[in-house]
Amino acid sequence: xxxxxxxxxxxxxxxxxxxxxxxxxxxxxxxxxxxxxxxxxxxxxxxxxxxxxxxxxxxxxxxxxxxxxxxxxxxxxxxxxxxxxxxxxxxxxxxxxx
Amino acid sequence: xxxxxxxxxxxxxxxxxxxxxxxxxxxxxxxxxxxxxxxxxxxxxxxxxxxxxxxxxxxxxxxxxxxxxxxxxxxxxxxxxxxxxxxxxxxxxxxxxxxxxxxxxxxxxxxxxxxxxxxxxxxxxxxxxxxxxxxxxxxxxxxxxxxxxxxxxxxxxxxxxxxxxxxxxxxxxxxxxxxxxxxx
Numbered sequence: 001x002x003x004x005x006x007x008x009x010x011x012x013x014x015x016x017x018x019x020x021x022x023x024x025x026x027x028x029x030x031x032x033x034x035x036x037x038x039x040x041x042x043x044x045x046x047x048x049x050x051x052x053x054x055x056x057x058x059x060x061x062x063x064x065x066x067x068x069x070x071x072x073x074x075x076x077x078x079x080x081x082x083x084x085x086x087x088x089x090x091x092x093x094x095x096x097x098x
Numbered sequence: 099x100x101x102x103x104x105x106x107x108x109x110x111x112x113x114x115x116x117x118x119x120x121x122x123x124x125x126x127x128x129x130x131x132x133x134x135x136x137x138x139x140x141x142x143x144x145x146x147x148x149x150x151x152x153x154x155x156x157x158x159x160x161x162x163x164x165x166x167x168x169x170x171x172x173x174x175x176x177x178x179x180x181x182x183x184x185x186x187x188x189x190x191x192x193x194x195x196x197x198x199x200x201x202x203x204x205x206x207x208x209x210x211x212x213x214x215x216x217x218x219x220x221x222x223x224x225x226x227x228x229x230x231x232x233x234x235x236x237x238x239x240x241x242x243x244x245x246x247x248x249x250x251x252x253x254x255x256x257x258x259x260x261x262x263x264x265x266x267x268x269x270x271x272x273x274x275x276x277x278x279x280x281x282x
Contacts, residue, residue, distance in 0.1 A: 056225050056275055059255045066250060075253055 020088055027084075030064050031057050042085045050083070065091060117143045117191060127190040128183060129218040133160045136180040137187065137244065146192030148247040151184040153262075157238035172236035177270050178227055181260040184244045185276055186221045189256070193217050222277035225255055230272030240264045254278050 024037040033051065044050040046061075053061070058081060062073045065087070071094040073080050080090035118141040119127065128135065136153055143149035155172055162170040194217050236242060242262045249257040254277050261271035 055253065055255060059225075059250065059252045059257055059275055062252050063250055063257055072250075073252070 016088070019091075020084055023088055023091075024084055026064055026068065027051070027061065030060050040084065043083045045083060046081050046087070053081070061087070069095065071095065115144075116141070117145065117195070119143065119187060119191070124187060127194065127218055127221075128186055129221055130183060134179070135183070136176060137183045140184060140187045143188055143191050145195045146189065146248065148245075149184055149188040149191070151180070151187065151244040151246075153180045153242040153244060155236055155238055155240045155242060159238070162238065170238050172240075174230075174232045174270065177232070177236060177242065177262050178224075178230060178260075178272075178274070180242060181244050181246060181262055181270075182224050182274060182276065185246045185248070185258050185260065185274065188246055188248060189276070189278060190217045190220060193220055220279055222254070222279050225275035225277050228273045228275075230270060232270045234264060234267050234269045236262075236264065236269050240269075242269060251278075 020042055021037055024040045027033070027046075028035060028037060028040070031051075031053070035051075040051065046053045061081070065071050065073055069091050071091050073090070077090065080087050119139065121138055124137060124140060125131075125135070128137075130136070137151045138154050140149055140151040157170065159172070161173060161176060165171060165173050242264060245261045245263075247259045249259060251257070256276050256278060258274045258276060259271075260274055262269045
């Protein structure tokens with residue numbers, strides 16, 4: 001693999017990591033959760049045993065994502081709430097499609 | 099009265115009609131009754147979108163008997179209740195007017211089918227109150243002007259920005275989440 005390609009992958013991975021961390025911090029702030037972003041893993045479920053979000057929290061996330069990224073999550077997009085990774089995937093898919 | 103919609107909303111290009119509801123109309127739209135019916139009139143109602151309302155606060159309100167015996171102030175939670183009832187009016191108006199593809203009887207603009215279900219049964223519950231700030235005491239003689247602008251929805255939940263003012267003074271403002279529909 002060329003160095004340029006490697007650097008490109010590394011840049012994108014770092015950007016993704018930064019975005020995941022930012023989304024975790026925003027969720028924690030918005031929902032007033034008593035956890036540090038560093039202990040939330042990227043694939044941890046947001047509902048149930050994960051961050052224990054409920055449906056009211058989900059609407060908070062929808063509003064937050066719309067305000068921050070101008071991306072609309074609708075009733076049919078429940079896969080976006082699978083995990084932090086799923087949410088950021090969803091945001092990036094919509095941004096790419098825009 | 100200014101035709102502008104609530105909370106600085108941009109004028110919609112489709113110019114939806116703004117509706118007004120008198121007290122008796124509101125009683126057909128909401129299940130609330132004395133002493134918990136806390137909105138006297140609604141106006142500038144764009145069904146399912148936004149609206150304004152009036153709650154005139156009289157010294158005869160039952161809550162003043164205890165809040166407080168020597169210092170009559172309207173409880174903040176009841177200001178929120180008045181806001182939430184305006185939200186219910188805006189929401190029910192969407193059903194009764196049959197706009198925006200709202201659930202309800204099918205058919206073009208057909209008002210008041212005789213077998214239409216009681217629209218007040220579609221009034222749901224308060225789901226959350228956030229960032230609510232109370233900026234002014236509300237006392238007997240005040241007339242609360244309520245404003246609501248419905249925001250994003252997800253499933254049966256709807257976010258709403260609300261505010262209440264007395265004259266030019268802000269009394270309270272914040273964000274609510276309401277549920278649409280009742281548990282049976």
